[in-house]
Amino acid sequence: MDQRLAELRDTAPAVPDRIPISLVVNGVEKRMEVAAWTTLLDLLRNTLDLPGTKKGCDHGQCGACTVLVDGRRINSCLTLAVMKDGCEVTTIEGLATGDVLHPMQQAFVDHDAYQCGYCTPGQICSAVGLISEGQARTREEIRDLMSGNICRCGAYPNIIAAIEGVLGGTAPAQAKEDPA
C-alpha cells in the first residue's frame, strides 16, 4: 500500500484541473471555473449556495441529491460538475413560480408527504422526473420507480398519495385530512 501511495504521490497532480464551464441553473446561466473533482452536488450546495439539494450519503445510495439535468432526474452526488458543461439543471429552488408552488410541492404539503424534510427536495425532483418519464402506470410502478429516494421518516404512503394526486390531477382526498 505504501509503495502504491508513493507512486501515486509522484504522478498525481497537486491540484485538480480547473475548467471553465457554463450551466443553466434554474433558468439562469452561470459561467464559472470549477475544479474537476467537484461534484454537481457540492457545486450547488457550497459554491452556488443552493443547499436545497441534499447530501444524504454522497454515494448514490439515498436519492436526496436528485436534481433534473436536461429534464431527467439524476443523482447529483455522482456527477462531476465539469461533465455537465452546457446542461440545464433544475433544483428544488427552481420549481416554484414566484410564490406559487409547483403542483408537486403543493401536493407534498397537502398530503404531509414528509416529516424532517431532508429527503423532500430529492423526492419532489424525482417525482417530477418520474411523471415526465411516463413509465409509471400503476401504484406498484410508482412505488418501484420512487424507490431510489429513501425517506427515513417513513412518509412513503403519503408520498405516493401526493404523486397520485398530481398524476390524477385531483385535489388531496379530504378523508386523508381527518382520520377516524
Added chain:
Amino acid sequence: MRAFSYSRAESVADALKGVVGHGETKVVAGGTNLLDLMKADVMRPTRLVDITRLPLNRIEETAEGGLRLGALVTNADTAHDERVRSRYPMLSRAILAGASAQLRNMATNGGNLLQRTRCYYFYDTGTPCNKREPGSGCGAIGGVNRIHAILGASEHCIATHPSDMCVALAALAAEIRVTGPRGERTIPFEAFHRLPGDAPQIDTNLAPDEIVTAIDLPARGFAAHSTYLKVRDRQSYAFALVSVAAALEIEDGKVTAARLALGGVAHKPWRDQAAEEALVGRPADAGSFAVAAEAVLRDARGFGHNDFKIDLARRAILRALQDAAASETP
C-alpha cells in the same frame, strides 16, 4: 477522492489517445460506479477522460438481425427502448431490476459491464482486500460474507459481480465490441468477465488501453419464454442475493433451446452451458428444471453466512425456469 486531471474526448480516437500510456487513467461516462469508488478512495486515477460526448449513444439494428447497443446509451434508455422491450424483454426486466430510476438515467451500458463488486471489504480501505490491495488478504473469507460468491470463487477473493443487466446479457450470449490501439475486436460475453483466481484485482479481459464501444445482441431474443428473477433483501434498490436470467424455446412441451445465467453468485455473471444443454430435448417441467438447477450448483460452496445462497439459487433457478416456460410475449 484524489486530485486528478480531466479531459474531454471528442472522438473515439481522441479517447484512445488519452488512455494509452497512462496507467492511472480511467474513462468516465455515467460515473455512477467510478466516482463512488473514487470518493471511497478505492480507486485513485490521476487522469479522467470524459467520453460522454462520443457518438456511441445509439441503438441500431445489426446485419444479423440483432441489436447493437451503444456503449453510451443509458441503462434507462436501453430498458425502455421499444425494440429491446419487445425482442429482449428479459434484458429490459433485468436492467429495470437494478439500481434506481435516477442511477439508470446516468449509468451507461459500457459502464454497467465494468462496474466493480459491492463487497464490503473492497469498499472499506480500513480492511484487507486482494482486489483492492493485492496481497493484503481476503477479509470476506472468515468475515461477513452473506452477499458473497458460491461459485467460481478462489482463496484470494469471493466477491460477486453486482450487475443485473450483465446476467441477462450472459444468457443472451451478447458480444462486446471494443476498440484500442490494436484496432477493434469482439469479445464473447462469456469471455469478458473473469473469475478471481489469483488476480482478483483484474475484473475483465478488457485491456487497460481499450474502451467498450457497443454490445451486440444476437437475433435470438427468447422473447416468448424468458424472465429475469431477482431475489434481494428488499423490494427495490438493493443488489441481488441471487438473480436468474432464464430463457427457453419450447416446442410441443419440449425444450428446444435453453439459456440460464445467474447473478449474485460469482465473480462474473454465471452462465452454465452444460446445464442449458442438459435441458434440451427434455419436457419443460419442474423435473427437468430441478435437474438443471442441480447441475448448475454441483460445485457450489458457501463460506458461512452465504451458505443459504446455494439453496436459494436452486429455488430461484427452478422458479425462473417455470416462470419462463409459462411466460408469453409481453
Added chain:
Amino acid sequence: MIAKPAIPDVLREPGPGIGKPLSRVDGPLKVTGQARYAAEFNVPGLVHGYIVSSTITKGRITRIDTAAALRRPGVLHVFTHENRPHVAWFDRKWKDEDAPSGSPFRPLYDDRIVHAMQPVALVVAETFEAAREGARLVQVEYEAEPHETDLAARRHEAFTPGKEKGGFEPPPKPRGDPDRALAEAAVKVDVEYVQPTEHHNPMEMHGSTVVYNDDGTLTVHDKTQGAPNSHSWVCSVFGLSKSAVRVISPFVGGAFGSGLRPQHQLFMAVMAALQLKRSVRVELSRPQMFTFGHRPPTIQRVALGAAPDGTLQAMIHEAVQESSQFENYVEIVVNWSGQQYRCDNVRLDYKLARLDVFTPLDMRAPGAATGVPAIEMAMDELAHALRMDPVELRLRNYTDRDPNQDKPFSSKELRACFAQGAERFGWSRRNPQPRSMREGRQLIGWGVASGVWDAMQGQADARATLGIDGHLVVASATADIGTGTYTVMSQIAAGTLGLPIGNVTFKLGDSALPMAPIEGGSWTVSSVGSAVLAACERVRGRLYKLAAKMEGAPLGKAKPADMVLTDGHVALAADPARRVPIAEVMRSGGVLAIEEEARSVPYYVKRAQHTLATHSAVFAEVRVDEDLGTVQVSRIVSAVAAGRIINPKTAGSQVMGGVVMGIGMALEEETFMDHGLGRYMNHDLAEYHVPVNADIGSIDVIFVDEHDEVVNPLGAKGVGEIGIVGVPAAIANAVFHATGVRVRELPITLDKVLAGLSRRSAA
C-alpha cells in the same frame, strides 16, 4: 432567525387549531428547499474539516504522519491528539443531558483507540474536496490489542446495572415463584430471541457549521435534538462562557435519537474554529454515521406459563444487552412485560455486557422496541400453543393496574385499540391455522401485537409575545426533527389565544431561547406544549385584566373568568357577540406588546400515583413467497391510544413513520459486525437496508379516544415512539401465521425463512 413560512390561503385555519389536521406550517420552506440544515450555512471564509477514522478497533496510536496531507494545496491544518488544544479533563465536564454513567468519549484526547473507526485526526482545508483528500493522506500507525465485539461471547460475563441514567428504571423485584410456576404450568413457552445492532441513519448526516464571529464568539449550527444540550456541552468541554456560544438548529434532517448526544463532529468543528479563528464546517460521511451510537444488540429469554384457559401463571423475561467499555448505556427492555400483563409469578432481569464498541445510543423507542417484540412474539407462541386467538389471550391477561408498581394507569384505552384495530383490519375473519391462506405462491399471514411506551414529561420554558398587530410569537429552545413541533406548538398557542394559526410564529432550535429539554422519548408535546400553554394562558390573563379595566366597559362588569378569546377578540363567554378586538384592548391599556414567560413542571404528585403510558394494537398482513422466502408487508393497521392528539395529520405521519421503521426492524435492518476486525462492515445505505418505497404497502393509523387529566394540562401523551413498538412482533407473528415458521432472530430475512421452511418440510 426563522422566516415566517408562507402558508397558502387554502390551508389557513379559521379558528383555534387544537385537534385539527393542519398542514405543517414549515412545509412551504421544506418543499422549496429554503429550510436550512446544519451543514448548509454558507458564510464568507468558511473552511471545511474532514475526519480521519481509525483502521483498528482497540489499541493505541504509535505514530501519526500528517506531512503528506499538509503538503497538499488548500490544506490548512491537521488536528490530532498530539496537537489538539486544551480541553476539559473531568468526566463530568463531558457529560450531556443524555449521558449514561461512565466516562464519555473524548475525540482526539489521547492515543487510545477504543472502538472501530474512531476519529483520530481532523484535516481542515479551504475546500471540502481538499479536506477529504488530505484525510486520505494522513498516515497513522497503531499498536493493536485484542478486542471483543460479540455479545454472545460475553453474555455470561454480563453484570446488573444500577440506575445509570435519567429515565431508566431497573426491573422490579421478582413476584411469586416464577420458576416453579413455569414448571407447573399446563402450557408453556420458553424461547430465546436475538436482535441485532441497528443504526439510526437519519437522512441528514451529522454536521456542524461553526461561524467564528468578529468578536470571537461562536454561532454554531448543529444537527441536534437539543440546542441547549449542545450549547452547554461545548461551553463545558472548551471552558467557554455561556455568552460566547450560541447554538442554532432550526431544521434537523431526522435523528431518531442520533442527535440526543452532542456528536464528535461538533467537537471537531468548534475546536478548529477556535484554533484557526475561522468559520469551520465538519460533516460526517455516511460510513462515519456508524461510529457514534446505535441500538444495541440484545439476547432475550422469554418463558411464559399459562393455564389452559390462557391465564398467565409464570413470566420470566431476561435480557442481556451490549454496552461499551467506557459507559453504562441502559434502556428499559424487560419492565414492559410485567407492566402489560397480569401475572403473579414474574421475574424480569436485565444485564449489560461490555464490548469494544462505541456506547449505544437511544434509538426510537429505546428498550421498548427491543423488549416488547420479545414478549409479544412469546405471547403469540403461547396463543398458538393454547390454540387460542392471540387477541383473546392478551385480553384474558389484560390489566388496568400496572402490576410492576401496583398503581393505576392514568388512562389506558388498549382494549379499544384492539377492538377498533381488529374491526378495521377484519381480524374476525382470521383462520387461526398457520398456512391457511395463500394466493398462488404467496402464503398470506395475519399477526397482531401490542405496543407500549411511557408518557413522560420534563420541565420546560416558553415565552409568548403578543403584538398589538395581533401577531403572536412563541419561543422555546426545543427541536423539530420532523415531529411537527413548529405546527403543534403553533396550534396550541393559537388555540389558547383564539388566534388564526397564520398569526402565530413558533421559534425553536436556538440555545438563546427559553430552556427546553432534548427532544426525545415522545415528551415534547407534553413538556414544551405545556409550557406554551402556560405562557399563552398568562398572556390571556393579562388581556382579560386589561379588558376588564377598559374605559367604557364594553364587556360590562365581566370578570376575567367570564371572558373568552375568540377570533382575535376578547368576548363574553355567555354572549360571544359582545366582544372587543384584542388590538383595542391593548391600545386602551396602553401596551404595544404583552410578553409572558412560563415554566411548566409535571404534576409530580399525581404522576407519582399513576403509571402513564401510550398503548397500541398493531395488526399486520404479510405475503411470503414460499419458494424464495421473501416477505412483504401488504397491510398494517395501528390503533394508538395516546391521549389527546393535537394534530391528527402530523401525528398520523409520525405513527406511520414508526410503522415503516418497524417494518425495517422486522425484515431488513442489521448492522453486520466482523468480529475478527471488530468493525461494522455494511456501513452505508446500499448494504444497511432501510425500507424503500416499494417495501411499503397500506398503513392505516387509528387514534383511539383517550381522556387523561394526569399526564399534563393538554391531556396529550406524545406519539413519537409508540408507532414502532408493536410492529416487529406483529410482523413476525404474521410470518408464522403465513408459513408455520417461527423466526426468533430479527431481522426476518429470506435466509431465515427458507431455513425454517426447509426444517418444516424435513420434519
